[in-house]
Amino acid sequence: MERKIYKSIRGGRQSLGSYLKEVFDARNLILSFAVRDLKIQYAQTYLGVFWSLVQPLTGLIIFNFFFQRVIPLHLNVPYAVFAFTGIMVWFYFTALVGQGGTALMANQALIKKIQFPRLVLPLSKALVGLVEFSISLILLLVMLLVFGVGISPKIVFLPLVVIANIMSGLSIGIWLSALTIRFRDLHHLIPYLIGFGIWLTPVFYPTTMVPESFSWIYYLHPVANVIALYRWIFIGLPINFVQVACSFTIAALMLISGLYFFVRNEKFVADYL
């Protein structure tokens, strides 16, 4: 009589499909890790999760001072709203890349002792970031009302843009988290990537100020287009959908290849730690 095999372990590679199913089965765990991280960060503080607003708000104050008083930028929308849209996306992106990229390294002890699909770790970081991002989003909505910009019906596209936002951040975060295990050097590279990336991204300046000869960058730059989409939704700035399509294709390719790379390396993560 053939008996049911509960689980099998063999050498060799796992298909991406069966791996993603395993991740889906562990969705409970993604949630548990995210709740754990939020509790640890914000429990026992008076402001709680609103502490996540401190950094973007500080950024907003500085940018607002510089680009309204020191080097005034003239836009036909309130600068504060314009800048904050960029800042909130940028902070979420840095969380996806920074936190996601180091998620495996940060949980070494766990990885060596308990088996679970390791993709759960960067994904739970994405979820934590999403909670913080949502708080920023609420603040943005308040700002839109206060500055009299109002809320456009285009807000129905918001969920799609948020998904695009997460995907483009994760595409880099997943690559990094798998790579940092093998190549520890990258661990030191991540802060630079984040520190300099802000200058290449239209966070506090509009793309219209960038010389025509450099605008090709935005065909390759998913985060710039994520920001452009948010600005299109909330403050009605024009958007180049060819750029959006082009850069998101790149992000999608990065994400799929990143997942393949992650799955290939995940079985050896514990050996390399």
Added chain:
Amino acid sequence: MSEVMLEVKNLSKSFRMRENRIDSLKGSIANFFNSTTAAAEDFHALKDVSFNLERGEALGIIGKNGAGKSTLLRILSGISQPDQGEINFYGKAVSILDIGAGFHPELTGRENIYLSASLYKFTRKKIEERFNEIVEFSGIGKFIEEPVKNYSSGMYLRLAFSIITCLDADIYLIDEVVNVGDANFQMKCKNKIEELIAAGKTLLIASHNMNEISVLCNRIILMEYGQIIETGGADIIQKYMTIALPQYFHFEEGEFFHIKNLDESPFEQKDMRLLKYGIKDYIANHNGISTNHPFAIYLDVQLFEEITTEFRLKFYDATGALIFTCSSARQEVLQINRAGQYHVEFQIPANLLNTRLYSVELRVVNDDKKALMFKADKFIAIKMADDDSNTETNRDLHLQGLVKPLVPVSVTKL
């Protein structure tokens, strides 16, 4: 009928040695341009390991550090990937490589229970069903709502162990975790494991605690250099000790005891001199010195001063547990208190020692000053075995223990 719960077939795993591993970008780039780099030397952590585990079995895995026990458990747990081979589980398995591995100090006991349980792939519903049982077994009580960073280390361990054992699985893979906590908690763990065995669960335990292995496990695998070198019952432990401590328990072909040359002893002989010493009157069978016959350990000594001298022999088992001490001063025998030569003989009765390896320590004590005159560790190593005719019966009777005295039993028909 036996029912296989776990099948391990031809498992192999090798690691690249640290020097040859490409851990940095520099190494990787260098490697990319320099294709002539010599093939990396591999360390074979596991070589062609195969075994089956049946329902209700408790399998112990023993071996020296680096024998491959932990690698095997890590592969069985799915943490590490085998290079070759196949593993089939016919039931849900949980692996306990470290107690409290999923705990976070900032979370409360309750939160950690839920987190750990989801790490071990149990559903929320299942945890809720068992929650009270876990809390009760751990004895944490009202502290369950406190962050575990405020727990004493004992409370922490109790909670961690309770989570694992209160969750239902068919197969438990355990790595050396019963040796934690205080005596009471260790007892509780051991009882729980015995309960699991009695409930027909299947266990695989890797441990260095031979006593625990011999009590809990009904089959033992001995590993060495990544391979299974022997499978069997409690007698495998004796075999293991000859590998782990070859300097003491390695006997010449056909010999079953080893007597140390005390002239090379670092301990100086004061006011006395050992002339001759050894074992006599023993009967050897095919496997060792017969446990069914008496034998004697004798010492011929020369005493130079007028000192009341006491001779002591301490019997240890192979793992180093002291079993008993015998002394020349305990009984009414000739006092050794004048200069001259003496013959001291310790008569070890039949049916006292079990079928094990033993080592004997000698101490010569100045009874006037209560000072040590001479000491020799493991001065005799000896392998005991039942006479062949009795071996089968003993195995059936499971006469476990450090000694095996023939206790008079009377039976009367009522």
